Structures are given as C-alpha cells and as structure tokens.
Amino acid sequence: MLSRYQRLAHNRLVEGYVRHKFPSKFDNVIVAMSSGVDSSVAAALFAGFPNARGVYMQNWSKSQSLNDPSKELCYERDWKDVCKVGSHLNFPVERVNFEQDYWIDVFEPMLKQYECGYTPNPDIGCNRFVKFGKLREHLDAKLGPGNYWLVTGHYARVMKATQTGEAHLLRSFYPEKDQSYYLSQIPASILPQLLMPVGDLTKPEVRQFAHELQIPTADKPDSQGICFVGNSQHGKFNKFLEHYLPSQKGNIITIDPESAEKTVWGEHEGIWSYTVGQKVGISMPQGDPRYQGAWYVGEKLLDTNEIVIVRGRDHPVLYRNFLELKNFMPLGDQDTTRQVVNQSMLDGKVSIQYRSLQTPIRVKNLQWNAEKMTLLLEKSQRAMAPGQYCCVYINDRVLGSGIISSTCVK
Structure with missing residues (x-):
C-alpha cells in the first residue's frame, strides 16, 4: 500500500514544489489518530515503521452528559475505535x-x-492551540524537539518550495474535502516535520485503501460537527451554547431604508445565537407583498442588542466587497510573506476564503500594516460576518489568516 500511495503522490505534485523526504526506517513517526477513516489510513501507511505509533487526543468529555447522560461518551467510543485500528x-x-x-x-x-x-x-x-500546540509540546518533551515526524489525516499538503526550500501548507489534491482553511493558524515551525498523506488522495481512494486493508473504521461516517457537540445542526448547537451563555433578549427589527425608522417584529433570546446571512424563522404578514418570502439576518447591532432582518437571501445588504482583518498571522516569516503578497498581487494570484470549501475569491487590492489587513475583492460576497477567520492564499498556498473585524461596500 505504501508504494502505491507514493506512486499516486508522485504524480500529484504542485508546480514549483517538491515533496518532503519520506521518513527513514528508524525515524520516530507519530500519527495523530481521531478514530476516523482518514487518520486510520494515515496510520496504516506507517504501520511497518519500527518507531511509529499513534496518539489519540481526548480534548472534551462534557457535552454528551449535557445532551443525554445515558449515551456513551463520544471520546470513549472514539478511543475504542482507535484501539481496534491499532490492534488490527x-x-x-x-x-x-x-x-x-x-x-x-x-x-x-x-x-x-x-x-x-x-x-x-x-x-x-x-488546530492551533491543541492539535499542533499542546500535542507538539507533549511530543517535544517526550522525544526531543524536531526528533519526530507528525502525521495527521487532514486533507491538506505540506511541500517544499523549489526556489527557497521552505515548507509551505497547500490545499488538498481533492478540493471536495480540503481542510487547509482550518489549518491556517497552525505554527509555521511545525511544517518541516509535518506529513499529511491523505491530502494527496481522494476520499474514494482513502475508503478503497481502508477496505483493502480491512481497517475497522473503513465505513465509519465522516464527522460533520464541532468536536464538543458532535454531528450537530445549528439548532442543536445553540441549545448546547445555552448552557454556557446568558440569555439577553433583544428586538428583531427592520429598518426603513429611506426614513431609517425601526419596526419591531419579534424578540430574540441572545444576539450570539444568530449570524449574518442566517435565515430567520419569524412570522411576517405574508398577505402584504412588502413582507412576503423568507427573511435573513442582515446586521447585528451590538450597541442596542438588536438584529436587523432583510427580505430575500440575496438582499443587497448581505453583500460586501471590502473587509478588514485583525490579528493576521502569516504562516511564515512576516517580512518574506509581505514581499510574496506584494508580488503576487501584481500577478493576480491572491485569493481568500472566509469559509471552508468555498470557491476562492480573487483579491483586487490588499494593504497590510502592523495594525490590520484590508482587502478589496473583485466581486461582492455574501454574509461575511465579523469574527469569522479569513484565510489568504496565493494559488494553492496558505499564507495565513486573520479575523474579520468589519466589512463594507466600496
């Protein structure tokens, strides 16, 4: 299987990049295992290495007891699956x-x-503080800094730039599962010893490898939720957050575009439970043509604790083409990254994503100083919400990310 994977990966190189050297036979190889099929296949690739082993991180054990105390805790189920894979x-x-x-x-x-x-x-x-933060501290203390390879089952790739020899984080070969957005804040210093072999494969290929090796998790469904809630939808997530966030009621309103007059249509339980662009289940007078159809969150007024709603999924209020980022963290040296950005802007290669798995959005202009980064987009985008991470790319390379602080139309 390992040689077949290497042949596939060799044919899937990115222009301007070469692969990491593969671990030597007696290198320390640590595979971060979540119990899913992706990390199980990553473990299978290195199972023949004498100093290879898996590690399972237990990061949360409270949510299931809040939702249903009778259910087995998810981390116990996952740990059992990891043990089954390890035994197999x-x-x-x-x-x-x-x-x-x-x-x-x-x-x-x-x-x-x-x-x-x-x-x-x-x-x-x-990913930043635990999977590539605390775990790394743990492994550094146990094996020595830089004295091991860390392998994960993420759909992303780490390759070496042919011109500089630097290790860069790249999008996955399989765009339908690309996870590079979620990795945009990891420390750049981990990249030279990081391997993400699944990033060279498609999901069907991963499943095929798992079935050929009869891995116990071969048919395990993909996890779709946040780790402390599980495979949850928005409503269940809000129910979970109610255990931790206070209820602070406020008005749901519309604002007349000409007079700026506010009209109250209902009440919310907490402004935190809504996000810009979200559909709002509120009763509006459907007999009046002005109010027919679905309504969406257009803006959150934090000072007055009000939610402004607009009619229609594609209401102009929901579209912005200019955004500011705070706390932008480059995935590499800041001065070098700034030079790369400036050159790539001239070549039209810079794009962003403010959600995972969205089509890359071309950047028309980018300004970056010590306080913030501002970006003017080629096309207006829907529902860019303050607090979301915005990841900046050059072609398939991740440059880093920052938090959206504000958006507007320019």
Missing part, C-alpha cells in the same frame, strides 16, 4: 488528555467571541 495494524497507540488546555485556549475564547456577537470558528483554534 499491530500499531501501538496511546491516549493523552488535553481537556484543560482545550477549555482555556479554545472553548472559553469562543464563548467570549459569541458574547460579543461575533461568529468564531473553534476548529481553527483547536
């Missing part, structure tokens, strides 16, 4: 507990962002 592959696995770190570095900051009315993404924080 004759591959040693261990479990580490980073719950306290996750709570302090990911969960509490997320709650604060929601309380401020923003739309955060905890998965990006988890």
